[in-house]
Amino acid sequence: MHRSTNQNHSQILSISLLLLGLVWIGITAVFFDIPSDRGIPMPKEGFLAPEINLQSIDGITVQLSDLRGQAIMVNFWASWCPPCKTEMPAMQNVFDTYKDQGFVILAVNATHQDNAVMAVQFTEEYNLSFPILLDENGSVTASYQIHSFPTSFFIDTEGLVKEITIGGPLPEVLLRSKIKALLEDSH
């Protein structure tokens, strides 16, 4: 009898807890709504990618917002960084493969921690044809909160950061799979 009473109390407590849980879900939905506007530029998945406005080694000004509608890989690198060097040929290969499908790479050189001459030499040595941008005062590197090189941001056609990879070198198959996912999402 005592055991049966305890079991009944236990069942009542369990049901009450579950009902409270449902009430809490409702309270959360009403009073803790998530703002729909994720248009704050932040270097974080789901947020709008911070603006980039830099000159390339060819002297052309490139602005990230002008590339809205394309799938973008923003890669932060330095000429003294070994994994950065290792992954550049793979990046060139995927750029050649996907550039006609609405994909672009912006390789931002942290010139404030490197130098422009080395960046140009590096570009010529590796025969790179995608835009190489020079972040001379480090403002873009700072706005993207870069802690190590290489760091890559995969940005969708709406300008939202979809994925961030820290470190490298990124194998070509990984680049292909991420770019395919970006391009498929845009269709």
Added chain:
Amino acid sequence: MFPILQIGPLALQTPGLFIILGIWVGLTISERHSHRYNISPETLSNMVFTFLVTGILGARIVYAVRYFDAFSETPLDFLSLNPGLFDLNGGIGIGFITTLIYGNRRHVPFWEFLDALTLLLAVTATSYYLSQLASGDAFGLETSLPWGIPLWGARRHPTQIYNFLAAIGVLVIIWLKAKFAGKSNIPGNAFLAFIAFSAGARLLLDAFRGDSVIIFYQIRITQVLAWCLLATSVLLEQRRKKT
């Protein structure tokens, strides 16, 4: 947020480091207490090892199947050590199924094994929330409360810390249950208690998350899933008590 730990020329990713440490510490503690659930430390570590190995393999296979075209151009990349080439959900699924089959073949008692695993799960949960704090994932809603933290352009609820503290609380409860587990302990009790408390904590604390996926009318999918887990664990526990 502290995603990178710089030690000389080495740049270690702290989120991954926290998870690895959590698994190692959790497994060590679980092995010490596993005898209380009639599971030998060797059996526990063999099962966990099986899960990890098959899970990692499975994660790679699933990723390769998803992006078959990419792998077909450079097939040797299937052996790449790059951590980005794994499908986490696929790995967990395959690891779980193969471990279940392995355990069944070795006649490892199911509920006792889950009880023995509980401390590992509880410790790993605490390290998981620390890894979220390190990476800035699972960020909170904006707040003006004095304990709000600056993150992603706003002052936010420190939901990673809330979850970490809740996980510590669950760990203490589970550890006490393991310490005082006696002959009257019903197999599965510790595991179901862990699931119930963890799900309850997620149900409560996900209200403060700013990155939740909404299903409809601002209802968060993680809260619904947590409620379902809570209900299942409570009902199962009641049923096992009766039998």
